[in-house]
Amino acid sequence: MPAFDIPFFGTLILCLILVSASYTMAMAMGAGSGRPHLLPSARWGTYATCAFVLVAVCVLAYAFQVHDFRIRYVARYSDRSMPWWYLIASLWGGQDGSLLWWAFLLSGYTFFATRWLRGRHTELQPWILATLMSILIFFIVLMLFSANPFATYIRTTPGDGEGLNPLLQNYWMAIHPPSLYMGFVGWSVPFAILIAALVTGRLGNEWVRAARLWAMIAWTFLSLGLLLGCLWSYEELGWGGYWAWDPVENASFLPWLVGTAYLHSVLIQERRHMMRVWNVFLLALTFVMTIFGTFLTRSGLIASVHSFARSDIGQYFVWYLGFLIIGIALLMIWRLPKLKADNEIESLVSREFAFLLNNWVLLGMMVFVLIATTFPLLSEWLRGEEVTVGPGFYNKWMVPLGLILLFLAGLGPLVAWRKATGSNLLRAMMFPLGVGVAVAVLQFLFGARLGFPPIVEPTEIYDTATGTILAWTAAVAPGVSFATCSFVLASVGQEFVRGVRVRMRKGEGAFTALVHLVSKGRRRYGGYIVHVGVVFMFIGFTGAAYDVERESALRPGETMAIGSHTIRYDQPRMEADPNKRMIFTDMTLLDDDGKPKGEVAPAKFIYRTHPQMPTTEVAIRSRPAEDVYVIMSTVDPSTRRGTFRVIIRPLVAWIWFGGIVLLLGAILSMWPTARELVREREAAPRSFRFSPATAVVGLAIVVATMLALVGVASAQTDGSSSLHAGSVVINDPVERQLFGRLLCQCGDCERLPLDTCACGWADDKRSEIRESLAAGVDPTKIQESYRAEFGAKALAIPSDKGLDRALWAVPIASMVLAVGLIIMLGRRWQRRGEELQTAATATAPGELRYDSRLDEELERYEEDT
Amino acid sequence: MSDVLPWMFLVVAGAAMLGGLGSLWLSLSLGLSDHALGDVRAQLTSDARRALLAEKDALFQELGDVAFEHDAGKLSDQDFNELNEKLRAQARHVLHELDESAEAFRGEAEALIAKRLEDSGENA
Numbered sequence: 001m002p003a004f005d006i007p008f009f010g011t012l013i014l015c016l017i018l019v020s021a022s023y024t025m026a027m028a029m030g031a032g033s034g035r036p037h038l039l040p041s042a043r044w045g046t047y048a049t050c051a052f053v054l055v056a057v058c059v060l061a062y063a064f065q066v067h068d069f070r071i072r073y074v075a076r077y078s079d080r081s082m083p084w085w086y087l088i089a090s091l092w093g094g095q096d097g098s099l100l101w102w103a104f105l106l107s108g109y110t111f112f113a114t115r116w117l118r119g120r121h122t123e124l125q126p127w128i129l130a131t132l133m134s135i136l137i138f139f140i141v142l143m144l145f146s147a148n149p150f151a152t153y154i155r156t157t158p159g160d161g162e163g164l165n166p167l168l169q170n171y172w173m174a175i176h177p178p179s180l181y182m183g184f185v186g187w188s189v190p191f192a193i194l195i196a197a198l199v200t201g202r203l204g205n206e207w208v209r210a211a212r213l214w215a216m217i218a219w220t221f222l223s224l225g226l227l228l229g230c231l232w233s234y235e236e237l238g239w240g241g242y243w244a245w246d247p248v249e250n251a252s253f254l255p256w257l258v259g260t261a262y263l264h265s266v267l268i269q270e271r272r273h274m275m276r277v278w279n280v281f282l283l284a285l286t287f288v289m290t291i292f293g294t295f296l297t298r299s300g301l302i303a304s305v306h307s308f309a310r311s312d313i314g315q316y317f318v319w320y321l322g323f324l325i326i327g328i329a330l331l332m333i334w335r336l337p338k339l340k341a342d343n344e345i346e347s348l349v350s351r352e353f354a355f356l357l358n359n360w361v362l363l364g365m366m367v368f369v370l371i372a373t374t375f376p377l378l379s380e381w382l383r384g385e386e387v388t389v390g391p392g393f394y395n396k397w398m399v400p401l402g403l404i405l406l407f408l409a410g411l412g413p414l415v416a417w418r419k420a421t422g423s424n425l426l427r428a429m430m431f432p433l434g435v436g437v438a439v440a441v442l443q444f445l446f447g448a449r450l451g452f453p454p455i456v457e458p459t460e461i462y463d464t465a466t467g468t469i470l471a472w473t474a475a476v477a478p479g480v481s482f483a484t485c486s487f488v489l490a491s492v493g494q495e496f497v498r499g500v501r502v503r504m505r506k507g508e509g510a511f512t513a514l515v516h517l518v519s520k521g522r523r524r525y526g527g528y529i530v531h532v533g534v535v536f537m538f539i540g541f542t543g544a545a546y547d548v549e550r551e552s553a554l555r556p557g558e559t560m561a562i563g564s565h566t567i568r569y570d571q572p573r574m575e576a577d578p579n580k581r582m583i584f585t586d587m588t589l590l591d592d593d594g595k596p597k598g599e600v601a602p603a604k605f606i607y608r609t610h611p612q613m614p615t616t617e618v619a620i621r622s623r624p625a626e627d628v629y630v631i632m633s634t635v636d637p638s639t640r641r642g643t644f645r646v647i648i649r650p651l652v653a654w655i656w657f658g659g660i661v662l663l664l665g666a667i668l669s670m671w672p673t674a675r676e677l678v679r680e681r682e683a684a685p686r687s688f689r690f691s692p693a694t695a696v697v698g699l700a701i702v703v704a705t706m707l708a709l710v711g712v713a714s715a716q717t718d719g720s721s722s723l724h725a726g727s728v729v730i731n732d733p734v735e736r737q738l739f740g741r742l743l744c745q746c747g748d749c750e751r752l753p754l755d756t757c758a759c760g761w762a763d764d765k766r767s768e769i770r771e772s773l774a775a776g777v778d779p780t781k782i783q784e785s786y787r788a789e790f791g792a793k794a795l796a797i798p799s800d801k802g803l804d805r806a807l808w809a810v811p812i813a814s815m816v817l818a819v820g821l822i823i824m825l826g827r828r829w830q831r832r833g834e835e836l837q838t839a840a841t842a843t844a845p846g847e848l849r850y851d852s853r854l855d856e857e858l859e860r861y862e863e864d865t
Numbered sequence: 866m867s868d869v870l871p872w873m874f875l876v877v878a879g880a881a882m883l884g885g886l887g888s889l890w891l892s893l894s895l896g897l898s899d900h901a902l903g904d905v906r907a908q909l910t911s912d913a914r915r916a917l918l919a920e921k922d923a924l925f926q927e928l929g930d931v932a933f934e935h936d937a938g939k940l941s942d943q944d945f946n947e948l949n950e951k952l953r954a955q956a957r958h959v960l961h962e963l964d965e966s967a968e969a970f971r972g973e974a975e976a977l978i979a980k981r982l983e984d985s986g987e988n989a
Contacts, residue, residue, distance in 0.1 A: 020889060023892075044889070051888060065874065083867075084867040205923065271923075424938065424940070524930075850960045851957065854953060854957055
């Protein structure tokens, strides 16, 4: 036990941070309110505050390393047998520590933003610093009053800790939360820049340019965090999927959707000085969604598999969210006259209008996810009835919206800014459309033979007309998806070819032209590469329609066949380390001739500190065409008989590959230009200048390389035994549809439907239902009696009547209303645009002499960039 | 590693503490004086110029994009001519404003050059 009082010292540091941040905020506000000499003082105050946060994190990390179990947080999330790297990961493994981690990352961003601001945006700077400090103050207050990571036990200090949740003892856990937090916290900087612009009234393009890079950094980390979350879920939770629409997953998806809408919409403001109110709204909403997401993750108000993060700090977040929303609304109303657009949309056939449609879909998806995520709460408040909205609901409704978004990703690059004539657009679309149609025809002719039919079996989530429409939409979605993916790839490919051809006309060779094209238009072509990444990810998502699953009980030496594979169970094997016991089952994949073509070893881990939570290690053999995903459900030590669940998941690897391409595209689009770097050096030739782009590029390359190297072929921990301890057998489509609608009610398996849940209770219930089905009872009646017995919350998807219908009717109505509004406003803008066009910008006579200089400078600009 | 790590955290914490206290001290002393005022005023002036330069870059970028889209066949000749002329007018205006903003420093720059020439003349 260390000699000095770490808990007291840690709490003291938290108080010091609070004092320092408050002082800095006061100084910054003073600098922004007519006393500019206080600005340097505020800047140094910011550095001091950031340094104190680093002290707090180091002290907590030290406490973990020396096992100071006087600190409650250390005792609850570590034990003496844990290796040092998991002791570091424990910093963000629980609630209190993750709040300190939030503050630490925020202080990191703040430090670098303050360095970057030196010599820039002097009028915005005080308010940027003040806003960042106010966010930090909120988190420090939260820790001091509700979730102090340095709090001690009131009575005796335990001799050893409880250990980190086995679910979190995984290498993805070491990088997934920090990356996700980097994404969440990163939006604080563009938000602070926005608030500064609103307060000072400098609402031109200055703040947009200042926020651009920081928004891209935040978006990239958020995307990376989501991707790593999918990987963690796929390998760690072991249910065979990568995205379960859990509230906590949705919490990170919401800001991503709005942030993506912002990144597209802000291009219109940069180019056309339009959509100012909308961009302010989107950026503010993105930040609000990050706080809302943290609230959902931390409050535990909605049932989630991330149950290790529950607490009572929700009320603080509610107050803070209220304060944020009211504050932003008031600022926007105050500055409305300054947010007027300089231009109007000149044509409905333009890139601007395509971006508006993109925003419409993204926000429509956001509204869907938001309403569905919060619907259980709303239902309980409004009618006192608990309901659950399971993955089936999201999967059915998100598919058509996702496909529209995918189509727009291909359409956007084909449309010119300002105005494109119908004939030009049609000519540009011919090739991509032709490719899309060709792929659709080929899939129709040969798809079934290759295992990828264009239409799959429809499953209904409602027994109504809506259910039938949704079921058929999902059934044809695989064919539509592959055709649309081909359309987007052809569209992006065509853009590259057209660009290269234009440059080749200037005498460049094809390769030089390609290199110059990309290097001179990094933002544009980086964006296109992001679209290509999205296409690859969609290919992976589409593969889920062709999953094959089988459950078998085998003795050593016996084989099971699934899809084109034969798998032999060889033997069980026991290993141990100081932290856990491990039971592996060695299995061999055989080819058609019975020769080995690969080995897998699914396992069970029993952790010393959590013997009641044995985890199931899945084994994954990953190939571009498909993953073989093997779960060992049980193994009998006396007979050595094992029960195995094997899932063939086609095309999953394309999701991870697409994610890497997406990240590389994002990195390319924010890579600083030579011109920007030269300006940096000119601004401060003798001192070190922080280039955030370079930093993020370095970080992202490291993580992307890691993703590429590690792959997904290794065995990873499954979810806790309370989630998946047994096995699931599905005999026919009727069973799959019915079990998919009913949730396990054992008390431990929250949100798991009977077609996934492997616990004993679910197994008994499935047998009971099978007997009813065999007796000829209608599945709808079985569902009704299940609801009558366990309540509405026992159904995975709320019914399609009464208030439950609002779940999809409200988002659909708002989307229809929004698209009507967009078209109406678009027409009005177009009319006004045409009027503005006729009154084209007049040039003062004195300015005409700049014509030749303009040509010279344009030529120089072209050479420099 | 597990033996060294606690000490590493302590050392980093100690260094950060010293850095934090030093920065706080500097902040307090700067807050109590108005030495930095001149720097801030100069910065405000260069901020305005920087904004104009950014505006110029954005317009140049847009002019390049419009030409590129025309060359790639996405914009008709008529649309290109309209858009190009409109953007060029805006760019000329920005160049004019940049010259105007530099005018404020002309006197100061001329005085500095004259002084430098005078000094070098004396030295010679």
